[in-house]
Amino acid sequence: MKITFYGAAQTVTGSQHLLEVNGKLLLLDCGLYQGKRQESFERNRRFPFPAAKVDAMILSHAHIDHSGNIPNLVKNGFQGKIYATPATAHLAKIMLLDSAHIQEDDAEYVNKKLKRNGKPPIEPIYTIPDAQNAQEHFQPIQYDVPFEPLPGVTARFIEAGHILGSAAICLDIQENHHSFRLWFSGDIGRPDLPIVRDPVLPSGADYLIMESTYGDKAHDNPETAYQELLSTVKRTIERRGKVIIPAFAVGRTQEIVYSLHKMINQGQLPPLPVFIDSPLAVNVSEIFREHPECYDEETRQLILNDRQHDIFGFSRLTYVRSVEESKALNDRHDPMVIISASGMAETGRILHHLRNNIEDSRNTILIVGWQAPNTLGRQLAERAEKVKIFGEPYFRRAEVVTIGGYSAHAGQPFLLEYAKAVKSNVKQVFLVHGDPPAAAIFIQKLAELGIRQVEYPKFQDQVELD
Numbered sequence: 001m002k003i004t005f006y007g008a009a010q011t012v013t014g015s016q017h018l019l020e021v022n023g024k025l026l027l028l029d030c031g032l033y034q035g036k037r038q039e040s041f042e043r044n045r046r047f048p049f050p051a052a053k054v055d056a057m058i059l060s061h062a063h064i065d066h067s068g069n070i071p072n073l074v075k076n077g078f079q080g081k082i083y084a085t086p087a088t089a090h091l092a093k094i095m096l097l098d099s100a101h102i103q104e105d106d107a108e109y110v111n112k113k114l115k116r117n118g119k120p121p122i123e124p125i126y127t128i129p130d131a132q133n134a135q136e137h138f139q140p141i142q143y144d145v146p147f148e149p150l151p152g153v154t155a156r157f158i159e160a161g162h163i164l165g166s167a168a169i170c171l172d173i174q175e176n177h178h179s180f181r182l183w184f185s186g187d188i189g190r191p192d193l194p195i196v197r198d199p200v201l202p203s204g205a206d207y208l209i210m211e212s213t214y215g216d217k218a219h220d221n222p223e224t225a226y227q228e229l230l231s232t233v234k235r236t237i238e239r240r241g242k243v244i245i246p247a248f249a250v251g252r253t254q255e256i257v258y259s260l261h262k263m264i265n266q267g268q269l270p271p272l273p274v275f276i277d278s279p280l281a282v283n284v285s286e287i288f289r290e291h292p293e294c295y296d297e298e299t300r301q302l303i304l305n306d307r308q309h310d311i312f313g314f315s316r317l318t319y320v321r322s323v324e325e326s327k328a329l330n331d332r333h334d335p336m337v338i339i340s341a342s343g344m345a346e347t348g349r350i351l352h353h354l355r356n357n358i359e360d361s362r363n364t365i366l367i368v369g370w371q372a373p374n375t376l377g378r379q380l381a382e383r384a385e386k387v388k389i390f391g392e393p394y395f396r397r398a399e400v401v402t403i404g405g406y407s408a409h410a411g412q413p414f415l416l417e418y419a420k421a422v423k424s425n426v427k428q429v430f431l432v433h434g435d436p437p438a439a440a441i442f443i444q445k446l447a448e449l450g451i452r453q454v455e456y457p458k459f460q461d462q463v464e465l466d
Helices: 037-045 070-075 086-116 128-135 222-238 252-265 279-289 297-305 323-331 350-357 376-381 412-420 436-448
Strands: 002-005 017-021 024-028 056-058 081-084 138-140 147-150 153-159 167-175 178-184 207-211 242-246 274-277 317-319 336-340 364-367 386-389 392-395 399-402 428-432 462-464
Touching: 002 428, 017 167, 024 147, 056 147, 070 086, 070 128, 081 086, 081 147, 086 128, 086 138, 086 279, 207 412, 222 242, 222 252, 222 364, 222 399, 242 350, 252 274, 252 279, 252 297, 252 317, 252 336, 274 279, 274 323, 323 350, 336 350, 350 376, 350 386, 350 392, 364 376, 376 386, 376 399, 412 436, 428 436
Parallel strands: 024 056, 056 081, 081 138, 178 207, 207 428, 242 336, 242 364, 274 317, 274 336, 364 399
Antiparallel strands: 002 017, 002 462, 017 024, 147 153, 153 167, 167 178, 386 392
């Protein structure tokens, strides 16, 4: 068997790993590469392998850096099935449509500049119809149910504990009279996070492809994050301010809503209005409701004890769909929480809320996720005194709070535990989805555990397994 690493190779984005087994091609994930605009556009548009010759695909979860180039794969001739858990297939449907809308908008923006310079227009990487066509290829499979994506390959989805529907992929392979197990971690979640079940450790793997995003550090305890959120909201309420939270639509928004619901339900916070102002987050939350099979026991008990039996729809929570409703929030001056996209405060409705609230010292801007360099979110996280929003300068008088304990990725201690689970029989570990500094530290930590057969493949590296 041959593995070629076409994405998430010495970077944390664009997951794509192509397996050649018994003369057939199986693709693990098909994510969008995210980086500098021109580089990303060219790399995502052209696959470095013949898409039409891929026989089947397995998707670990719905995040765009793992699923986002599926419409382009289909557009380029892929005709096979895309296997995913039911929740992942459901989430991917709306996320790929949203991504297609972004692709179309980006192309329109670039074409305006090209036209002014007398250059020919570009086509979007894929369109909304392309995303709709891709839906026909999805084949939902429940956790722990064996299926055969290719002859000689038996696969199972194993709980990854990262987001709703996320899974590790266990592949039992027979080729040339040899049998072995390849385990692909996908993105590894954290124990004791709200809503989703804890990740399951790998077992019996001869070969392990695993993420290494936070191979260099541990995270704050989830309970610490909960208490920090509680104290931040309390402090802001006392000064009659608003809490403005830039948050990603999938996972992070639902976790914050879950925590606020719990705080109000248990009397830790007074009832106060909470607004989710992101059309995608609204749709995602509906999907979360429809997949209770992914919930952990604590979440099941919270639902059971809740009057409305709905952790995503308590009485003080409002889902904002229309632009008019969103604008109306800026005319209100009572204490409230506003959760809006995007998570790095680069686009979307969050910019309007920041513009209208950043210069009021009663308010709080709460950062709950990693912020990429050069984004508005990073500037806020670094407590910049002056920022530009829609090209206009604003002086930051609002308090800024950063909470680091909400990451859905495992930190170094659990990543080590994950690898250690197969130490006795693993022949090779391949680290993906991690930047070089984090991977270097993690490789050293693995060696200290006695796991020394570790590779950190580059883009397009190929490995033969026997």
